[in-house]
Amino acid sequence: MRTSHDRRRFLKLSGAGLAGTALLAGTGTLPQRANGRTATAAHGGEKPNKIIFMVSDGMSMGVPGMAEEFSKMVRGKGTYLASMMQNQQMAHGWFEMFSLSGIVTDSAAASCSWGCGTRLLNGWVNMLPDGSKLEPILRLAKDEGYGTGLVTTATVTHATPAGFAAQIESRGREAEIAEQYPGIVDVVMGGGQRFYSADQRDDGKDLFQVYKDKGYHVARDRDEALKAGEHDKILGVFSDSHVPYTLDQINDDELMKKVPTLAEMTKVALESLDRSSPKGFVIQVEGARIDHAAHANDAAGVIWDQIAFDDAVGVALEYQRRNPDTLVVVTSDHGNARPGMGQYSTAADESFERLAHAKASFWPIRSKIREAANGNGATPPAAVQDVVKELLGIELSREDASYISDMTGDRMPPMYHRSQRNFHGIFNAILSNYNGVSWGCTTHTEEYVVIAAAGAGQDKFKGLIKNTDAFHIMTDFLGIDHKNKTMSREDAMALA
Numbered sequence: 001m002r003t004s005h006d007r008r009r010f011l012k013l014s015g016a017g018l019a020g021t022a023l024l025a026g027t028g029t030l031p032q033r034a035n036g037r038t039a040t041a042a043h044g045g046e047k048p049n050k051i052i053f054m055v056s057d058g059m060s061m062g063v064p065g066m067a068e069e070f071s072k073m074v075r076g077k078g079t080y081l082a083s084m085m086q087n088q089q090m091a092h093g094w095f096e097m098f099s100l101s102g103i104v105t106d107s108a109a110a111s112c113s114w115g116c117g118t119r120l121l122n123g124w125v126n127m128l129p130d131g132s133k134l135e136p137i138l139r140l141a142k143d144e145g146y147g148t149g150l151v152t153t154a155t156v157t158h159a160t161p162a163g164f165a166a167q168i169e170s171r172g173r174e175a176e177i178a179e180q181y182p183g184i185v186d187v188v189m190g191g192g193q194r195f196y197s198a199d200q201r202d203d204g205k206d207l208f209q210v211y212k213d214k215g216y217h218v219a220r221d222r223d224e225a226l227k228a229g230e231h232d233k234i235l236g237v238f239s240d241s242h243v244p245y246t247l248d249q250i251n252d253d254e255l256m257k258k259v260p261t262l263a264e265m266t267k268v269a270l271e272s273l274d275r276s277s278p279k280g281f282v283i284q285v286e287g288a289r290i291d292h293a294a295h296a297n298d299a300a301g302v303i304w305d306q307i308a309f310d311d312a313v314g315v316a317l318e319y320q321r322r323n324p325d326t327l328v329v330v331t332s333d334h335g336n337a338r339p340g341m342g343q344y345s346t347a348a349d350e351s352f353e354r355l356a357h358a359k360a361s362f363w364p365i366r367s368k369i370r371e372a373a374n375g376n377g378a379t380p381p382a383a384v385q386d387v388v389k390e391l392l393g394i395e396l397s398r399e400d401a402s403y404i405s406d407m408t409g410d411r412m413p414p415m416y417h418r419s420q421r422n423f424h425g426i427f428n429a430i431l432s433n434y435n436g437v438s439w440g441c442t443t444h445t446e447e448y449v450v451i452a453a454a455g456a457g458q459d460k461f462k463g464l465i466k467n468t469d470a471f472h473i474m475t476d477f478l479g480i481d482h483k484n485k486t487m488s489r490e491d492a493m494a495l496a
């Protein structure tokens, strides 16, 4: 039986969007299918000496399926993650990602649970509230002579990368986290110039120079990044804060030139680690902005960043096929905002197609709506309609535009779920009537997160496992004998 997406036409995007999708499409090929299954070099039995741990930050359960359908719609091909989930020769499971604070984790406690094998309070990085420091996996791996890497679309000092390498009481102290990586992390790539530049740091330290003095090659734009793989130690920082949302980047030629994609950064990092680390390596690759877009309930933003993350998965799988002693683990650190299609049949498909016309993420859209305010401080409904038509390709009704107009004048329409009682929550609740994607909240969720694993040792990631198991599995693979301290929730709460 033909399904509706078989009939869906291959949508034509225009302008920079087309260039962007061409670039995103150019990072690899899907594994060849044999007998309905995806052929790979994956073998589950042996222990890997190279681990590529890939995190789509904030990837709720609805995201992979929407990204799969969207990718087929705008790029004429599916996603690597869906092909991994279909492949019976690969391993599939879920993580239970609870933290010491409770059943909904933040990114710091989540990454540290994998990184040090201990559940922490939200916000802490490899430290317990009694002041004891825990050894994260990249420090342990470095001590044993392995190569190490962190690649992200957040600031390189953000919670998820920090969870594999840093030790600090608060994830917010990113300027200090930046000082902890030299000597521990060989390849550091992502955003966060403001934590490196002497002009922008409160203490005036030039961390670019500090890293150079310790043997790092520094890359500051895409051209430099693409050539950096010949160096053994790399610091690549490509934006002031997080790197741009993929949806904003593919619609901006300057950003395309300045910032490498996550797939490109991953390829460069693997090239460097492969050559410089004969014993093997551990690298974490994070698609960070899925989470940020989900906090804003921005459907097109989430899906485009998931696709950029997926291209990096393709790079990792390609590396794994050439190096069977590699393990690729693809997962998330927690759900976020629980998006999903909330309509039936053709209405859902027609709504979903509207997402392909988005030219900007939520934040520039909000700015543009606010910039169109009249003398009273509010943006007239007609101007709201114009901005939404221009940047999202959606014809808002006058009534819906008037709710958004009210918010620009600081009058909130009714929204009984407090998590969504804000501009982004209400704006995107209204948009869900047009693009079909509705949201449960604007925060992290407790969801079990998907795991797809390919390569040596993959079978350890089957079924429902605890986040902390990842540390014990990975250290066992690498021949590292280390157990970090744990603490009960009651004891931790009493000290915090």
Ligand SMILES: [Zn+2]
Binding pocket: 057, 058, 106, 107, 108, 110, 160, 291, 333, 334
């Ligand atoms: Zn997160």
